[in-house]
Amino acid sequence: MTAISNKVINRLTLYHCLLKYTCKGKPFIASSEIADLLDLDDSLVRKDIALCGVLGHKKQGYVVDELKKSIEQKLGFSERxxxxxxxxxxxxxxxxxxxxxxxxxxxxxxxxxxxxxxxxxxxxxxxxxxxxxxxxxxxxxxxxxxxxxxxxxxxxxxxxxxxxxxxxxxxxxxxxxxxxxxxxxxxxxxxxxxxxxxxxxxxx
Amino acid sequence: MTAISNKVINRLTLYHCLLKYTCKGKPFIASSEIADLLDLDDSLVRKDIALCGVLGHKKQGYVVDELKKSIEQKLGFSERxxxxxxxxxxxxxxxxxxxxxxxxxxxxxxxxxxxxxxxxxxxxxxxxxxxxxxxxxxxxxxxxxxxxxxxxxxxxxxxxxxxxxxxxxxxxxxxxxxxxxxxxxxxxxxxxxxxxxxxxxxxx
DNA sequence: TGTATCATGTGAAAAAAATCACAACAGAGA
DNA sequence: TCTCTGTTGTGATTTTTTTCACATGATACA
Missing domain, CATH: 3.40.50.720 (NAD(P)-binding Rossmann-like Domain)
Incomplete structure (x- = not known):
């Protein structure tokens, strides 16, 4: 479990907002979609996601629900x-x-x-x-x-x-x-x- | 007039807060004082300040008032x-x-x-x-x-x-x-x- | 079943940011 | 006046972050 930088925390939190509100209902999301919305490089998004231990699916992207939960876990949203x-x-x-x-x-x-x-x-x-x-x-x-x-x-x-x-x-x-x-x-x-x-x- | 990064803007704003509230009345401040308070490297503070075009004084530091005004100018605080x-x-x-x-x-x-x-x-x-x-x-x-x-x-x-x-x-x-x-x-x-x-x- | 496609995952390179190290020298004090 | 000290200013180095580039391979579709 490597420490994760503030910049990554910031971006992951934004990805999470995006998954929570913007992507409601969609089963998959591609790194390029996230990147476009946030004006980032898509490989950066993939690297951030990799830090959460989530694997994507070729030609489909990431499972929205899984990704959302993994970010929550990685950033400790569920700890009170x-x-x-x-x-x-x-x-x-x-x-x-x-x-x-x-x-x-x-x-x-x-x-x-x-x-x-x-x-x-x-x-x-x-x-x-x-x-x-x-x-x-x-x-x-x-x-x-x-x-x-x-x-x-x-x-x-x-x-x-x-x-x-x-x-x-x-x-x-x-x-x-x-x-x-x-x-x-x-x-x-x-x-x-x-x-x-x-x-x-x-x-x- | 070089563009200045968001990180620098963030730090300069903090220096400004510090000059405004914490250093009230002091004529001079050293980069190391700012650095200590904000947990930064003092040379980083000096480089940030250099971007505002302010020169310090050996053995004394920076003139608080001048530094404060220069940050205001650099960041455009006085523009409405x-x-x-x-x-x-x-x-x-x-x-x-x-x-x-x-x-x-x-x-x-x-x-x-x-x-x-x-x-x-x-x-x-x-x-x-x-x-x-x-x-x-x-x-x-x-x-x-x-x-x-x-x-x-x-x-x-x-x-x-x-x-x-x-x-x-x-x-x-x-x-x-x-x-x-x-x-x-x-x-x-x-x-x-x-x-x-x-x-x-x-x-x- | 075969093929083309498209998104991932990741090394390598580049860019940006921070730290280190130290020369310079103004000022304080003997 | 002289010396010592403490602080600046900055070049060199290191570290971190981002971008680039592309091999890989699952999936859709003919």
Whole structure:
């Protein structure tokens, strides 16, 4: 089981979306179809698929259902991943409501916030809890992942606290760079950068 | 003016966040500081910075203010980019409220939706407009960019319509792959993939 | 049954990205 | 003033990623 690069993860996830929504009902799909839709080289698609251990069929392509399941397995979609959201603002709310998360095993347990008007209420069926309780809850149910959707000014402070509480992975939706110990992984969901990359595509 | 790769754009944007929030007040910053915070090689940081045409100072590093401005210029943060959001659900709402967009020149003009309960209302200070009016508005004010935040089931249909209306760039927040003509660019904001990449970091 | 076709699977080559290594030299401090 | 240090800037190397090219062989169809 070789490690697989982020680029491959990204593409496999897109193939999976494609199989899930675009190819509904089709029994087979060719690498060239996937490649055309995503503007990739077809041999690259085949190599990605090979990493999932799926074999295609000459003159037919890949079995959609099998390929979809193999991607799910390879990327661990069916393993349950419990997550807390810190910051019950509109982005936190949007993520709680992101319906597809459950198909990927991403299970949001609760939201945390400091705002007394929000604490105790429910958003998207999940309870909003006082940030003070984070420490307690993390140790009790051993949560490793948090989604950070607080205002940028508060990001580092909240991060320090979360790290102290034992968090291991921080999915950072704030436009800030976080100072964390080496044992903690920050993944930057750099929304603005995405936009710039999109615009760049016009030149490239 | 050489074209610059998406990876570089991504990193430069992060450097910019860092300069904006983390380094407030400091006059200088060394490539090694940036590298440490972002877990990169310092020579890579220097090469990225060189692409912006900024020169550093021996034994001191880069002038924070100058570097920040140069990144803004290189990535075109100050050029105004007008955008429509299609889909006034919770994700659309979150993006309208994303305060930092304006610092990057991203200007959301309006939201579009089919829901009669939403049409005519305001979200985050922007008007929600009937999707039917998209064609008209696009041709009148020549909008090129849309943010797509509709439910995945509706994504392709709305995309077809938007393309027909003359849209050039689609920032796709839905977990779907879109069929578009070669003249249209889709940028996939593959939220789930980000999470998987984050988890992957534990192994890598 | 035979043949032509078309999609796979994969080595080899090319391109892109990152790392290494170090000369240069400005600045700090004795 | 002199020396030492720390940081830049960059050429060379390595690693990673992508593309190219094509042999293989299953399938459709006559």
């Amino acid at each position: 991943k419990e997550v807390f959201i810190i910051g019950a603002g509109s982005l936190g709310t949007a993520l709680v409501n992101y319906a597809d998360f459950k198909d990927y095993g991403i299970d949001i347990l609760a939201l945390f916030d400091n705002d007394p008007n929000k604490i105790g209420k429910e958003i998207g069926g999940k309870r909003v809890v006082s940030l003070e309780k984070l420490s307690n809850l993390i140790s009790r149910i051993n949560i490793k992942n948090i989604i950070l959707t607080v205002p940028p000014q508060a990001a580092q402070e909240v991060t320090d606290y979360a790290v102290q509480c034992g968090v291991r992975f921080i999915w950072n939706f704030t436009p800030t760079v976080l100072r964390v110990p080496k044992t903690v992984t920050v993944y930057y969901e750099n929304i603005v950068s995405s936009f710039m990359q999109m615009q760049n595509a016009s030149i490239a | 980019k007008e955008v429509f959001i299609i889909g006034a659900g919770s994700l659309g709402t979150a993006l309208v409220n994303y305060a930092d967009f304006k610092d990057y020149g991203i200007d959301i003009l309006a939201l579009f939706d089919n829901d009669p309960n939403k049409i005519g209302k305001e979200i985050g200070g922007k008007r929600v407009v009937s999707l039917e009016k998209l064609s008209n508005l696009i041709s009148r004010i020549n909008i090129k960019n849309i943010i797509l935040t509709v439910p995945p089931q509706a994504a392709q249909e709305v995309t077809d319509y938007a393309v027909q209306c003359g849209v050039r760039f689609i920032w796709n927040f839905t977990p779907t792959v879109l069929r578009v003509p070669k003249t249209v660019t889709v940028y996939y904001e593959n939220i789930v993939s980000s999470f998987m990449q984050m988890q992957n970091a534990s192994i890598a």
